[in-house]
Amino acid sequence: MKRLFVGIDAGSTAVKVVVIDSEKRVLYTLIEDTKPFIEEQTGSILKAIREKFSGCEFFVTATGYGAQLVKEADKRVTEISCHARGAFFATGKKGTVIDIGGQDSKVIVVGNDGQVLDFVMNDKCAAGTGRFLENIAWRLKLSFKEMEELALSSREEVSISSTCAVFAESEVISMLAKGIELKKIVKGIHRALVKRITAMLYSVSFFPPLILSGGVARNRAVQKMIEEETGEKIIVPENPQITGALGAALSGL
Amino acid sequence: MDTLKRIKYEVITKAAKLALKGNRILSERKFKTPKRWRTDILAPPLKIGLRTKELVTRHYLEGRYAEGAKPVAWVTSGAPVEILKALGFYVLYPENHAALCGARRTALELCLEAEKSGYSMDICSYARCDFGALISGKTPVGKLPKPDLLLCCTNICQTVLYWYRVLEKHFNVPLVVIDTPFLYREAEEHHIEYVKNQLDKLVEVAERVSGKKLKFERLKETLRLSKMAAELWHEVIQTGKNVPSPISVFDQFIHMAPIVEMRGDAETVDFYAEMLKELQERIEKGVSAVVKERRRLLWDNLPIWYKLKFLSEFLAERGIAIVTSTYTNAWGELAPMMDPQRPIESMAKTYLYPILNRGVGHKLKTMKEMIKDYSLNGAILHSDRSCKPYSVGQIDERNRLISELGVPALLLEADHNDPRAYAEEQVRTRLSAFAEMLES
Numbered sequence: 001m002k003r004l005f006v007g008i009d010a011g012s013t014a015v016k017v018v019v020i021d022s023e024k025r026v027l028y029t030l031i032e033d034t035k036p037f038i039e040e041q042t043g044s045i046l047k048a049i050r051e052k053f054s055g056c057e058f059f060v061t062a063t064g065y066g067a068q069l070v071k072e073a074d075k076r077v078t079e080i081s082c083h084a085r086g087a088f089f090a091t092g093k094k095g096t097v098i099d100i101g102g103q104d105s106k107v108i109v110v111g112n113d114g115q116v117l118d119f120v121m122n123d124k125c126a127a128g129t130g131r132f133l134e135n136i137a138w139r140l141k142l143s144f145k146e147m148e149e150l151a152l153s154s155r156e157e158v159s160i161s162s163t164c165a166v167f168a169e170s171e172v173i174s175m176l177a178k179g180i181e182l183k184k185i186v187k188g189i190h191r192a193l194v195k196r197i198t199a200m201l202y203s204v205s206f207f208p209p210l211i212l213s214g215g216v217a218r219n220r221a222v223q224k225m226i227e228e229e230t231g232e233k234i235i236v237p238e239n240p241q242i243t244g245a246l247g248a249a250l251s252g253l
Numbered sequence: 254m255d256t257l258k259r260i261k262y263e264v265i266t267k268a269a270k271l272a273l274k275g276n277r278i279l280s281e282r283k284f285k286t287p288k289r290w291r292t293d294i295l296a297p298p299l300k301i302g303l304r305t306k307e308l309v310t311r312h313y314l315e316g317r318y319a320e321g322a323k324p325v326a327w328v329t330s331g332a333p334v335e336i337l338k339a340l341g342f343y344v345l346y347p348e349n350h351a352a353l354c355g356a357r358r359t360a361l362e363l364c365l366e367a368e369k370s371g372y373s374m375d376i377c378s379y380a381r382c383d384f385g386a387l388i389s390g391k392t393p394v395g396k397l398p399k400p401d402l403l404l405c406c407t408n409i410c411q412t413v414l415y416w417y418r419v420l421e422k423h424f425n426v427p428l429v430v431i432d433t434p435f436l437y438r439e440a441e442e443h444h445i446e447y448v449k450n451q452l453d454k455l456v457e458v459a460e461r462v463s464g465k466k467l468k469f470e471r472l473k474e475t476l477r478l479s480k481m482a483a484e485l486w487h488e489v490i491q492t493g494k495n496v497p498s499p500i501s502v503f504d505q506f507i508h509m510a511p512i513v514e515m516r517g518d519a520e521t522v523d524f525y526a527e528m529l530k531e532l533q534e535r536i537e538k539g540v541s542a543v544v545k546e547r548r549r550l551l552w553d554n555l556p557i558w559y560k561l562k563f564l565s566e567f568l569a570e571r572g573i574a575i576v577t578s579t580y581t582n583a584w585g586e587l588a589p590m591m592d593p594q595r596p597i598e599s600m601a602k603t604y605l606y607p608i609l610n611r612g613v614g615h616k617l618k619t620m621k622e623m624i625k626d627y628s629l630n631g632a633i634l635h636s637d638r639s640c641k642p643y644s645v646g647q648i649d650e651r652n653r654l655i656s657e658l659g660v661p662a663l664l665l666e667a668d669h670n671d672p673r674a675y676a677e678e679q680v681r682t683r684l685s686a687f688a689e690m691l692e693s
Contacts, residue, residue, distance in 0.1 A: 065678060080686035081693075104679070115693045118655060119686060123666050124676040203648055205656055 002056045006049060007248030009079065010038050010066030013102025013130060014215060016245040017045055019053070022253065024089070028052070029242050034102075038066035046072055061248040065103070077251045079244050080108055080119050086247030087211045088114030090237035096206035098197060098226065098234075099243070100216035102130045107201050110211075120204050126165040128196030130216045136189050139169050140182070144219070150186040151221035157187035163196060187221070194225040201230065210234040213243035254464070255321045262322030266315050273314075277307040294569040296535070296542050299504055301528040308524060309353075309510050313394035319343035320398040324463040327400040327420060330513055331409040331607050333431065333600045335479050336455055337402075338517035339472040340463045345397060346514045347416075351382035353510075355558030355670040357393045364671055366391070377639040378670035380416045387423055400426055402462045404455065408433040408610040410642045427462060429455045433604060436611045440602060449601035456597075473593045475517040476600065480591035485525035486512045487585025492532040493576040494627050497541030498549065499532045501574055503565040504542060505581040506556040512584045547572030548691045551623055553579050553616075553650070554635035554643045555669040560680075567681070571688040577627050579619055580643075583608045586619075613646030617653055624658055631661040631691055638668040663687045 004027065009016040011034060019028040028049065035041045042062075050058065062070035063082040070076075079099075087097045088110050097108040105128050109118040122128050126135075137147050158180055162168045168189070175185050193216075201210075210232050216222055217240035227234055237243055286297040319325050326342045328334055334344055354360040355378075363385030364378055370388050372381055386392050403426060405417035414430065421428040431451045434444050456467050486509070493500050508528060515521040535541075550568075552575045557564065568575060587606055592599035608616055620632065632654055634647045651662040665683060668674035 065682070078682055078686040078689055080682070081689045104682075116686070116690045118661065119690070120664070121679065121683060124674070124679060203652075205652060 004053055004056045004058050005249045005252040006046070006058055006060045007082070007245040007250070007252070008042055008045070008060065008062045008064075008067075008070050008073070009082065009242070009244035009248055010034065010042060010062060010064040010070060011079075011102055011244070012065050012104075013134075014241065015041060015045065015064075015066070016242045017049070018242050018245040018249045019049060020246075020249045024250065024253070026246070029239065029245070031241055034066070038069040039071060042066070042070045043072070059252040061252040063244055063248040075252060077248060080106060080121075081116055082244045082247030082251060083213050084108045084110045084116045084247065085114050085250050086243035086245070087213055087237065089246060089250055090243065091209075091211055091235055093209060093211075093235075094207075095209040095211050095235070096201070097211045097213055097243075098201065098217075099214040100128075100130055100193075100197060100212070100222070101214045102134070105129050105197055105200065105214075107197075107204055107206065109204060109206050118204050120200055122196075122200065125163075127163040127168075128193055128200065129165070130214070132165040132168065132193050133189065133216065133219075135165050135169055136172055136186075139172065140186070142186075147186055147190075148219045148221050150183040151190045152224070154181075154183035154187040156184050157191055158184050160185075160188045160192040163192065168192065190219075190221045190225055194222060194229055198226065198229045208232045212236045213240045215241045217241070254323060258318075258321040259323065262315075262318040265318050266311075269314050270311060273307045273311050277303045291566055291569070292544075294544050294566065296499075296540050296544065299500075299508070299528070299531055301508060301524070301531050304524055304527065305508050305510060308515060308520065312514060315343060316345055316394070316398045317396045324401045325398045326402040326404055326459075328404040329406050329409060329413045329417070331604060331609075332404045332406040333452060333455070333604050334404075335472060335475040335517050335596065335600065336452065336467065337404065337459055339475045340459050340465050340467055342402070342459070342463060343398065344514070345400070347383040347420075348379050349510065349514045350386070350392065350394065350397065351379040351670055352556075352558050354382050354386070354393060356561065358559050359391070359393050360559065360670040361672055363389070363391060374671075377410075377412045377416070378668055379639065380412055382670055383416070384419065387420075400424055402426060402459060403428040404431070405429070406431040406433060406604060408604055408607045410609065410640070412641075427458055429458050431455065431604070433610055436605060440605045444605055445598070445601045448605055449597055452597050452601055469596075472596045476591055476596045477593035478519055478522055479516045480588055480593060482512055482516060482518075482521040482525055483585050483588035483591065485522065485529055487582075487588055489525055489529050489532060490577055490582055490585055492529070492536065495536050496549070496628055497543070497546035498574055498576045498627075499535035499540060499542060500576075501542035501565065502552045502576065502578045502581065503556075503561050505578065506558075506561060509581055509584060541574070543569045543572065543574035545572045546574045548574070548630045548688075549628060550575045551577060551579070551620060551627070551629050551632040552635065553620060553632060553647070554637045555580055555640055557635065557667045557675060558670055559672050560667075560675065563677075564684075567684060568688075571685075573688060573691070575633065576629065577623055579608060579616060579623070582619070582623070609642050613650065616646070617650050620650065620654065621658060624654070624660060629660065631663070631687075633663050633665055633687070635669075636664050636666045638666070638674045639671065640669060661687065661690055
């Protein structure tokens with residue numbers, strides 16, 4: 001019977017799934033918003049996968065904050081190890097992974113064999129995470145795409161002094177009330193996030209290249225600003241949001 | 254002091270002493286591992302725990318009846334307490350009381366009491382706990398005696414200076430501050446002289462408050478007992494050098510109460526001699542604190558008092574034993590400096606040297622030595638929101654341990670007593686990832 005390896009990354013914002021075979025070929029990927037009942041959600045995702053690949057045997061590895069709720073998991077691995085493994089597989093290089101997720105961000109230094117050499121995560125605070133951008137986008141009634149494009153289109157930016165995801169919202173509102181142009185504010189918001197991330201990066205002994213993973217990695221304004229702030233070239237895997245799930249699937253091999 | 258209260262104190266505490274001892278002996282005879290104890294991952298609890306319970310219970314029970322019966326002093330954990338002990342003071346340690354509240358999960362309630370009265374959340378959670386207990390009268394130990402004297406030594410932090418000024422205002426009793434200059438290098442003669450002069454002043458004030466004259470021989474004897482207990486405690490910690498270790502840092506956190514709050518008592522010496530014996534027996538029998546010890550770590554900073562059990566089990570499940578810490582070591586490493594023949598002079602020096610009164614470079618050096626001496630595979634540095642002097646420099650210390658010793662190190666954000674500064678999910682993720690990293 002053909003054996004397939006499923007990686008489920010049950011994150012705070014999205015559930016990501018990758019199915020690979022023993023040759024490490026990616027057969028299936030899925031990204032959907034995290035629902036309140038992760039146990040049921042991941043249960044039905046797995047059921048659909050079993051139907052889709054009927055006749056196969058599965059080994060399920062779960063990661064992410066909801067990993068404990070994936071009842072059918074054969075193995076659980078932390079997202080740190082999974083992002084390292086996934087990024088190493090996607091790029092084939094040692095380097096430093098910057099993962100900006102929905103509710104946490106991490107910097108992971110990955111060695112020659114894809115092993116974790118060091119890591120650091122954001123403190124008990126949503127600043128520097130996807131949630132920071134999400135809150136502002138919601139407040140401004142903008143889509144992520146619009147946020148990204150506004151930030152890229154602006155030459156100037158305002159400085160957002162609050163690093164708190166909640167207080168930054170009120171700062172933005174007061175800036176709008178003062179008549180400051182929206183795109184300058186949006187660029188400033190991106191800068192605040194990136195500065196928070198790079199501060200974390202500089203707290204460890206990292207080495208290039210910088211590899212971006214997580215949902216926020218798709219945002220080109222964030223990519224550009226990280227390059228500006230660090231002077232390092234960055235690599236973004238083809239589908240950065242599934243890096244953790246891919247790493248989880250690989251952990252099952 | 255009131256003679257009737259004194260008689261009442263003597264009768265009650267003597268009776269309680271006998272009863273607690275009897276109870277402990279009975280418990281020792283039928284000593285069993287509690288049902289919920291995770292024997293699959295942890296060694297059975299140390300039998301000495303029954304004595305710890307006996308001593309701590311007695312200490313606070315004596316406190317309940319001490320007011321008016323004998324002079325009472327409230328002191329900081331690094332205070333030169335031997336002088337007060339030799340003068341017959343009952344000595345209460347608000348920091349220890351706060352730690353006990355933390356371990357019993359009543360600290361948050363007390364912190365909230367303090368915050369309701371306007372104390373900022375940014376103040377040390379031990380101080381907030383103490384203020385909360387003062388304001389509300391709530392304490393898990395029944396009642397705290399009012400002090401006749403306050404003794405504050407700045408060798409652990411500067412917060413205590415402001416904390417004890419609040420106590421001074423609240424109780425309207427004399428406050429003696431022992432100012433210990435920060436040591437960037439070794440102590441100079443003038444540093445020692447400066448502290449010695451303050452100790453002489455402390456003797457004068459404490460004599461006045463207690464209405465007694467300090468007997469020099471008594472002071473020598475108290476310091477001798479202090480030194481012996483500190484030496485034994487250091488030996489207890491050093492049993493952790495054995496691979497596998499018979500003791501975990503969590504055992505040390507629990508059983509350090511006597512060395513902090515009962516220094517100078519003969520029973521504290523007996524206690525640690527007994528504890529050392531039990532640990533040596535464990536070594537002989539090959540009993541390790543963590544059943545399947547695969548990785549050995551260092552802990553830096555204060556404990557997370559309200560999470561001892563969780564952390565101990567979470568790590569033991571992954572074969573990780575935290576063997577020792579800079580924190581518990583601090584109460585043992587200075588024993589050689591104590592000289593009972595020259596009590597005041599040697600105390601002046603000893604109380605200048607706690608790890609927190611020295612530069613971060615010294616702490617890094619201590620950590621490096623401990624990693625080598627205890628054959629450790631890594632370190633967890635608790636970044637303690639409340640304890641700024643302990644936490645400052647930890648990012649660099651962590652990076653230097655990694656780059657210079659090649660051992661992994663983790664910074665864990667929390668607070669020693671305020672659970673609001675602790676996020677369990679994030680702690681789980683960090684610790685699991687660190688465990689995976691140690692295994693790879």
